[in-house]
Amino acid sequence: MSDRILMQGNDAIARGLVAAGCAVAASYPGTPASEILASIDRWRKKCGATMHVEWAVNEKVALEIAYTAAISGLRAAVSMKQVGLNVASDPLLSAAYLGVTGGFLVVSADDPGPHSSQTEQDSRLLAMMAKVPVLDPASPAQAMALAGTGFDLSEAFRVPVMLRPTTRVCHANQDVDAPPFRPPVREARFVRDPARWAATPVYRRLLHDRLAEKVAAIAAWPATAPIRVNPDVSPAKAVVASGVAFAHARELFGELGILDRIALYQVIQPYPLHAAFIDHLRETYVEILVLEESAPVIEMQIADRHRVRGRMTGAVPGTGELLPEIVERLLSRFAGLPLPSRALPAQGGGRRPTLCPGCAHRSSFYAIRKAAPAGIYPSDIGCYTLGINLGAVDTVLCMGAAVSQAAGFDYAHRLSGKQVDIVATIGDSTFYHAGIPPLIDAVVQGARFVLVILDNGTTAMTGNQPTPGTGIGAGGETTALVDMEGLVRACGVRFCRTANPDRLPEFVTLLEEALVHARERGVAVVIARQPCAMVARIPGGKETGAIVITAECTGCRHCVDRFECPAMVFDEAANRVRIDEMTCTGCGVCVHVCPVGAIRRESAGGKRP
């Protein structure tokens, strides 16, 4: 029996952070980074450390909370997905100038592909822009080790450090030897120094000079220098790789038998790239292939351009994930070997993602189309983006944009003398994250639209993390609750009503009332409140009688096309719909959807098909 344990990359990062004495951790959930914070709390409980661990309202707040602990002398970390780093970029860029006293790690998880994101952006570019060092792990085990290295680097140079895993590290599992815990023993002590912590522009210039000196020194720090895999050979060509692209390359070097023909380097710290390494590459190799995701961060720092092949030269594809099949082709070509004949794995295809059976968002979207059939439907980031399948999502831009885009559509069309019904949808967690400032703005500007807040009491898409309205903290502790209706009214909204969208006919009527208000008097908010079907047993389920399709079904497809419940299957041969007993939750909302009344609930205790 081995002592090694299976750890997901995010779990390994969390273990690395807690083992290195992290005292404060904050996050906002987002794939592929979501599991890190809950895992930090599990490891905290396991080692008995005293920590502050929180799901923050958004990434900017999370970063500011952790950063402030780090300027009070503690080790602190913040984790997020790459687009969350956009939200947190304002404090990050300033924090780079001011620096830290305790170690500060920003974990920003990238999603080349993208698998579950709006963009394929490379957080390392933002690290470069902020002038903070960034570490690029190739595996869960390395990510765990680099969490500790990151704290050491941060404290050695008094600078924030970024740890940048990608989906293939976060959501890989690997056998690892977990490091022992070193519980934090430091005391928080903020040393007042307004010239630094509240620096005015004159001092900022001096701080910028100091930051540039730090970056130059970090580019010579031994602990994060590139690693040569095959130091015993002296070939004319080299492959320089980082992150999971290195892992693919390392495996393929063995399989292709090119370890004695081409030098292979792993870059641990893509920015700042070690200065001596850049010189070494230039002095040693005729041709250099750079493999990294997803922007040419390493490549652009290698000054001698004519020898370098990578994303900038077109040798490596400029977009998309560097799948191992692609790396195999690139290495084969670089080594002068025959190209592999196998196709790339299928991208996409198969059954599309859909709202869960029993999900109340489905009811809300169906009602929205019923109440405003010619409307414009701005939406937002979350499970409910899948409302696109129901034809009730027209736009998805970024967190909170449903509200500002609803206002923007009104202003734009009003200029042309048009009045259009606009019904925006936003989840509760997204509303708290970034929906409140645009709602205030819309009220002040007199925008005319209906905002439906889909309040399922959880951050469902990313694994049901709590929201400020859940009343539960990251460690399961009880927290204060935010009163959503009070918050909406305090933004100046005059029409704010709450209802259960699964009571479909009443909910449609409520939306029609809200539309009248919006047309005549400005923003109306409808809070569609029903718990997430993944976490709550919804009353009125199967125990009150099974849902059945009667002989009246005409095969018109209205329910499967407009309601799109996974429990409804269209039987092409029989030209009618049937209910899939394996997936039906018995919520019964579909009973109101059938135009000929062919969907019924059997009386309790009645026969089940």
Next chain:
Amino acid sequence: MRQQIVLSGFGGQGILFLSRLLAEAAIAGGFPVLTSETHGMAQRGGVVVSHLKVGGFDSPLVRTGRADLLLVLKEENVALHREFLADGGALIVNAPVPTDAGPGVRVHAVDADALALSAGTPHAVNLILLGFALARIGGGAAGGFFCAAGEIREALSRRQGPGGSRIADALSALDLGFAHGT
């Protein structure tokens, strides 16, 4: 021993559970292991695929044409993920009749949906298929799984703790599949 396995299904079918269970059995057997999972948007009833590499590997992903085994919990995914199988690899599929997967593939089919429904455990399709696969292609032998059914039973017990109805249900699902494979 080096083995590459791809598991394919829909969100909610327990693909992640299955791949972690196999990974833990690999570690118990003394093998290094790497897996890669699907999370986020794709999990909402969409296509979910897990890669599992047992033995000395660096990359968490299986390349096309390299998988020794392909376990498919939804038959319609065979067309999507058939390309992962190596020549001579085995396809184990949840289907009433064997799926045509082209030349050079050993196909083993079981109607795990029907078995799960008749056993009153609709969520145990994953373990039924795994049990079937262990029986049909063998464990620990050449061309078979890297481990035997007994090691999976032990990994299940470690994961779910001793006693209780959950472990009993899980083990009986595994046994049900195994019985249909022998």
